[in-house]
Amino acid sequence: MKDGKKSVSEIGKNDPVNKCRAALRQGPGKMECVTITKPELIEGKVLIRVLHVGICGSDIARVKDPDKKWDKVVLGHEAVGEVEEISKSASAGSLLKKGDRVAIIPLVPCRKCYFCLKGMHSSCKSYSFIGSRVNGALSDYLMVEPTNLLKLPEDDNIEKYTFLEPLTVALHAIYQTDIKFGKTAVVFGAGAIGLLLFQVLKNLANYEVIMVDIDKFKLGLARKLGSFHNVDLTNESLEEYIKENIDSAGVDTIFEVSGANEARTGAIQVSKPGGSIVLIGTSPKDTIFDAKTFELITRKELKLTGSWMSYSGPFPGREWETGIKILKNNLIDIDTLITQRYKLSSVSAAFKMILENDEKYCKVLINI
Ligand SMILES: [Zn+2]
Ligand SMILES: [Zn+2]
Structure with missing residues (x-):
C-alpha cells in the first residue's frame, strides 16, 4: 500500500505496540482501514479507547470532497469510548479515571476570544474540531483534553450515546x-x-x-x-x-x-x-x-x-446536560435510527454503501 501504510489484514503481524488501526481516506470517495502510529499520551491529555462512532453527514461530505486535506486527518466526531490512560495533570483537573465510559465533545474552542468569553463557543475565532481539524474517532485510539470528554452515566447501552452529539444539535x-x-x-x-x-x-x-x-x-x-x-x-x-x-x-x-x-x-x-x-x-x-x-x-x-453546532456557556452547555438525560432515561427511540452497523475493519464497505447508495440508511455506526 502507498505511503507505507499497511492494510488491516497485515495488522498483528510483527507490528510494534505503538501502532493502531484507523479509517483514513485514500483520495475522494475511498475510505480504508489502515495502521497508523498509536497516539502516545502527553501531559494534560487523556487517551481514549474508542468503542462506537456514528457517521455524520459532514463526514460523508468530507469523504466526497476533492480537497486532498481529508486524506491526512482521521474523521469521526460522534463517538463514545473508554478512558485507557490519563495523564497526571488531566486527572488532577478532572474527575475522570481509567475505565470511565465517555462521550466525545468535538469542539475545541480557544476559550479566550470575545465569543468564547460570552459562551458563544460555536462562533470562536480560532477553534479546533476533533474529527476534521485534528484526528477524530474512527480509530482504535483518540487522544483529547479532559474538557472534550463527558462522563457517561451507568448504563448497559453505551452505543446509544453516539447520538449525544447529533441530539445536542x-x-x-x-x-x-x-x-x-x-x-x-x-x-x-x-x-x-x-x-x-x-x-x-x-x-x-x-x-x-x-x-x-x-x-x-x-x-x-x-x-x-x-x-x-x-x-x-x-x-x-x-x-x-x-x-x-x-x-x-x-x-x-x-x-x-x-x-x-x-x-x-x-x-x-x-x-x-x-x-x-x-x-x-x-x-x-x-x-x-x-x-x-x-x-x-x-x-x-x-x-x-x-x-450552528450545539454549544452554549458554560462549555459545552445545557444541550449536553439535557442530551445525556434524554438518552439515559430512554425518552427517545435510538434503535430505529441505527440502520446499519459495520466494524472498523469494514469501514471501506460502509462508505461504499453510503456513497453508492446501495442501501437506504439513516445512521450508520462503526463499531471499533
Ligand atoms: Zn456531526
Ligand atoms: Zn474562542
Whole structure:
C-alpha cells in the first residue's frame, strides 16, 4: 500500500505496540482501514479507547470532497469510548479515571476570544474540531483534553450515546425558539437530526409535528417513530395539508434541516404570522426566493434564526446536560435510527454503501 501504510489484514503481524488501526481516506470517495502510529499520551491529555462512532453527514461530505486535506486527518466526531490512560495533570483537573465510559465533545474552542468569553463557543475565532481539524474517532485510539470528554452515566447501552452529539444539535436548534408545550411545528428533512428533533418536540414537549421529506424511506422511519403527519413533497402540497389538518393560519415553528431551496421557501409560506423559522446546518446550494415569498418575511413578521453546532456557556452547555438525560432515561427511540452497523475493519464497505447508495440508511455506526 502507498505511503507505507499497511492494510488491516497485515495488522498483528510483527507490528510494534505503538501502532493502531484507523479509517483514513485514500483520495475522494475511498475510505480504508489502515495502521497508523498509536497516539502516545502527553501531559494534560487523556487517551481514549474508542468503542462506537456514528457517521455524520459532514463526514460523508468530507469523504466526497476533492480537497486532498481529508486524506491526512482521521474523521469521526460522534463517538463514545473508554478512558485507557490519563495523564497526571488531566486527572488532577478532572474527575475522570481509567475505565470511565465517555462521550466525545468535538469542539475545541480557544476559550479566550470575545465569543468564547460570552459562551458563544460555536462562533470562536480560532477553534479546533476533533474529527476534521485534528484526528477524530474512527480509530482504535483518540487522544483529547479532559474538557472534550463527558462522563457517561451507568448504563448497559453505551452505543446509544453516539447520538449525544447529533441530539445536542437538535436541542440547540430547539433552544433558539420560544418553546412551549403543545405548539405546532414543521420539520423539513427526516434524516437523523430531523428525526431527533421530531422525537424531542413530540415526546418531551407535546408538539404536533409535521415531518416533510421527498424520501419515502425516511418518512417511513418517521412513521415508525410515531409520526402521524408525514408529507411527501413529491406528491403532496404542504400548504394544503396544513390548511386541512392543522391550522388554516399556518404553524408556529419551522425547523429546516434539509438545505433544499423548496424547503426554505416552503418554510416562509407555511409559517403563521409571528412564527419562527430555525435554519440548521450548512447550505450546499444557493437559496433563491421570489419577491412575493421574500416579502412574506416582513408581512408576517417572521423570526429567522440560524443554528450552528450545539454549544452554549458554560462549555459545552445545557444541550449536553439535557442530551445525556434524554438518552439515559430512554425518552427517545435510538434503535430505529441505527440502520446499519459495520466494524472498523469494514469501514471501506460502509462508505461504499453510503456513497453508492446501495442501501437506504439513516445512521450508520462503526463499531471499533
Ligand atoms: Zn456531526
Ligand atoms: Zn474562542
